[in-house]
Amino acid sequence: MPPVIAPAAVPPAAVSAPPAVVQKAKPAPYGWTTYTVRSGDNLSTIAARTGSTAGILAAQNHLPDGGGHLSIGQRLSVPKTAAQARAEAAAARAAAAARAEAVRRATYVVREGDTLSGIAAERGVTLAALLKANRLSPTSVLHIGQKVMVPGSAPASASRPAAAPEPTPGGGTYVVRSGDTLSAIAARTGTPLGTVYSLNRLSARSIIHPGQKLRVNGTAPAPTAAPKPSSTAYTVVAGDTMSGIAARKGVPLAALLKANRLAATAVILVGQKLQVPATAAPVTSTNDTFAGRTYPRSTVDAANRNRATLAAAAVPSRSQTQAMVVATARRQGVDPALALAVGWQESGWNQRQVSVANAIGVMQVIPSSGEWASQMVGRRLDLLNTQDNITAGVAILRALTRSAANTDQAIAGYYQGLASVQQNGMYADTKAYVAAVLSHRGRM
Known part of the structure; x- marks a missing residue:
C-alpha cells in the first residue's frame, strides 16, 4: 500500500477571504417628503436640516453637484424623519379607526315605537334613502331589535345614552360619546354653545368623534396678538x-x-x-385658521393637495358649469334655480375653489358630506371631478329640501347643518347666507 501523505497545511494568510460587504446606508429609510426652498437655503443647509447629505439630495432631485441655483418656493424631495413617519402612520391608523367607527355607527337597532320615517328624520336622511339601503318598502313592518342600515349618517348608539357626567366646578373636560352633538353637550353641561366653540376652537360645522375630549365651563384661551386689521x-x-x-x-x-x-x-x-x-387669511394660504376658525393640520394639508390638483386640472367654464348644474338638478328633481343659487354662493361656479376647511369645488362639499352623497346616489363620487361635485351638492340639497320644514331651513342646513339649525336656530352668518342664496335664486 502506498504511503498516505497528509496535505500540507496552508498558512492562514494564503486562504482567500470573501470580499468585505459594505452596508450602504439607505438615503431615505422612511420614504420621501417635500421641502419648499426658503430664503437663504442651499443644498447643504437643507441636507443638514433634513438629516441627509447634499449628494443624496442632488441625485434625488436631478440637480447638478452642489445643487446649483435654488429658487425660493422651489419644491425638493427630501427624506422623511422618523418622527414624520410615525406621525403619518398614526394619522393613517386614526383615519382607519374613524372609518371603522363610521361603519359601526351606521347601524341602528330598532326600539319600541320606532317607525321608518321617524328613524329617517332622527338621523337626518331621506326616507327613500333609508328604504333603499335596507331594501324595504314604506309598508314594511319593523321589529324591536332589528338592525337598520342608515346611509351616510353617524347615528347615536341604539341604546339610550346614560346620564352625562357633571362638569367640574370652574371648568372641566367632557368625553364625547356616540351620538353626541355640540349643542347637546352644551345643554347637558350647562355651557353656552358659543363658549363650547371658543373653548375648543370649533365651529358649527365641526365634526366631533367618540372619545374626543372637549373643554366645558371654563375660560376660552386668550387669542394671540395680531396686527390691527387693514x-x-x-x-x-x-x-x-x-x-x-x-x-x-x-x-x-x-x-x-x-x-x-x-x-x-x-x-x-x-x-x-x-x-x-383683512379679517382672514386667503383660502390659498397654508395657514390653518380661516375666518376665526382653526382647522386640524391634516385638514389643511388635504385642502392644499386638492387645491394644487385642481389648479393643474382642466375644468369647465362658468357657462358650462351653469349648464351642468341645471341638468343635474333636473335629473334629481331639485329646483335648478335653487341649485344654481347655492353653487354661486358657495364658489361662483368655480370648480377650482377649495377652502381651508377642505370644502371642494363648485358646491363646496367636504369629504365626509361627499361620502354621504355617494351613498345616496349609489356610486362613489370624486369631488375633484366637476360633474361628481355638482352631483354630490345637488343630492345633499335634495335630501335637505325633503327633510327640512321649508326652503329657508333647507338652505340654512346646507351651510350650518340641518340638525344644528333645527336644534339651535339659524346663526347670524347663516341668516346672511340664506338671504344671499334667496337673492341669487330670484335672479337665476
Whole structure:
C-alpha cells in the first residue's frame, strides 16, 4: 500500500477571504417628503436640516453637484424623519379607526315605537334613502331589535345614552360619546354653545368623534396678538357678486357686507369700489385658521393637495358649469334655480375653489358630506371631478329640501347643518347666507 501523505497545511494568510460587504446606508429609510426652498437655503443647509447629505439630495432631485441655483418656493424631495413617519402612520391608523367607527355607527337597532320615517328624520336622511339601503318598502313592518342600515349618517348608539357626567366646578373636560352633538353637550353641561366653540376652537360645522375630549365651563384661551386689521380696495367688474368677491379674497361674506354697509340682497355695480377687510387669511394660504376658525393640520394639508390638483386640472367654464348644474338638478328633481343659487354662493361656479376647511369645488362639499352623497346616489363620487361635485351638492340639497320644514331651513342646513339649525336656530352668518342664496335664486 502506498504511503498516505497528509496535505500540507496552508498558512492562514494564503486562504482567500470573501470580499468585505459594505452596508450602504439607505438615503431615505422612511420614504420621501417635500421641502419648499426658503430664503437663504442651499443644498447643504437643507441636507443638514433634513438629516441627509447634499449628494443624496442632488441625485434625488436631478440637480447638478452642489445643487446649483435654488429658487425660493422651489419644491425638493427630501427624506422623511422618523418622527414624520410615525406621525403619518398614526394619522393613517386614526383615519382607519374613524372609518371603522363610521361603519359601526351606521347601524341602528330598532326600539319600541320606532317607525321608518321617524328613524329617517332622527338621523337626518331621506326616507327613500333609508328604504333603499335596507331594501324595504314604506309598508314594511319593523321589529324591536332589528338592525337598520342608515346611509351616510353617524347615528347615536341604539341604546339610550346614560346620564352625562357633571362638569367640574370652574371648568372641566367632557368625553364625547356616540351620538353626541355640540349643542347637546352644551345643554347637558350647562355651557353656552358659543363658549363650547371658543373653548375648543370649533365651529358649527365641526365634526366631533367618540372619545374626543372637549373643554366645558371654563375660560376660552386668550387669542394671540395680531396686527390691527387693514383693508384693501376692490373695483367691481362684470359678473361679480359679493359672495364671489368674498370667496376670491378669502374673507367671510358677513365681514365683506359689514365693511361696506351692505345687505345680503344689495346690488353691486360695475366700477363700484368696495373695501375688503383683512379679517382672514386667503383660502390659498397654508395657514390653518380661516375666518376665526382653526382647522386640524391634516385638514389643511388635504385642502392644499386638492387645491394644487385642481389648479393643474382642466375644468369647465362658468357657462358650462351653469349648464351642468341645471341638468343635474333636473335629473334629481331639485329646483335648478335653487341649485344654481347655492353653487354661486358657495364658489361662483368655480370648480377650482377649495377652502381651508377642505370644502371642494363648485358646491363646496367636504369629504365626509361627499361620502354621504355617494351613498345616496349609489356610486362613489370624486369631488375633484366637476360633474361628481355638482352631483354630490345637488343630492345633499335634495335630501335637505325633503327633510327640512321649508326652503329657508333647507338652505340654512346646507351651510350650518340641518340638525344644528333645527336644534339651535339659524346663526347670524347663516341668516346672511340664506338671504344671499334667496337673492341669487330670484335672479337665476
